[in-house]
Amino acid sequence: DYEHDPASAPDPPPPIQGAFPLFGATYTTDVVLPTLEDQGVRQLYPKGPNIDIKKELRSLNRELQLHILELADILVERPSQYARKVEDISLIFKNMHHLLNSLRPHQARAALVHILERQIQRRKQAVEDIKKREEARRLLKESLQIVDGQLR
Template sequence: MEEQETANAVSSTWPPPPPFWKDFTPENLSRIEELRKSRAEEAEAEGSIDQEDPTTKKVRRLPRLRGLPRELRNLQPPPEPEAGSWRVFDATYRLVDELPRLEDQGVRRLFPNPEERDQDGKHFDRATILKRLAKSLLLNFLELTGILAINPGAAEEKITDIRDLFINFHHLINEYRPHQARESLIALMQAQLDRTRAETNAIRDAKEKVERVLEGLGSLKGDDGPVKEPAAKGPWARDNETWGALADELI
């Protein structure tokens, strides 16, 4: 009965949380942290601690902790898969996310390899190739409609051609993804830089306005001292007018 429940939990669409979440207690976390620190100190004393590789700019991690108690084994992240891929919810993920080649998928390549060069020694223009594929799609679709009107049974070959055209078109667009990510990052950083510059300029303008207002307030004194206000206006009338003028300058 227990084996049947375990099989149902594994094969369900949204399985329950794994039972090892109970091992993540504050006591266990502090214990494994102390073990990691002691292991790092031992490796540093032995001179076997990994340093940054100047060629790859990657820091190799310390070896995994061995001989951990049962309640601490799940607190250590699992090692990287040796095959470089793993499955989660029936989907395959890879450590190195590379665009698969058309030949590996069993699809005909209908355009030259972008890494190759033409007769003039120049790289092939991807935009031109995309335009040609789009025109080929329209032409093959018109041919498909004609075949379906005359002999529907012979349309399988033309459908295969249209499928290959769509896959090649989509594959060529996906090759632009790194360029798109790079340009998106550049645009994001440029927008952040422009926003920071605009805020800096606004602060400088406000500073200059305050300095001009303060200079104007300093020039209100005459040769015989400060200008006296009539007594009817009250002792705070001059301050109110000064703050009002300051507000008008800053707005």
């Protein structure tokens, strides 16, 4: 019985290492974001580890706005030539999406730090509450002893 003997439960399976199939697709346990080139997509922002993601996202966003306005003009003036502009917009979206995905590990770390800081804060508050209640209990006990002593 697990409630009386927790060791009686079976051990969990070992963690999966390397590649594994899931619903017909092959995945890996490596946490690596494939490059745009690996995905067959042209990269519109500079390559390298030290790019300013915020600046590049702003630049891509301005470019996206321009392309959407151009698409509106094309749809009015030359409706048959819209496909190229839609491909350009799709490329910009893919680049923006890739930049945002590259921020996910940082976002996860920041969220974890925030959660842990809140846990520490709640635990410190709980300790303070316990100390206050203990002090109140002690004062009440002393007061009752004084009242008992005066009544006798």
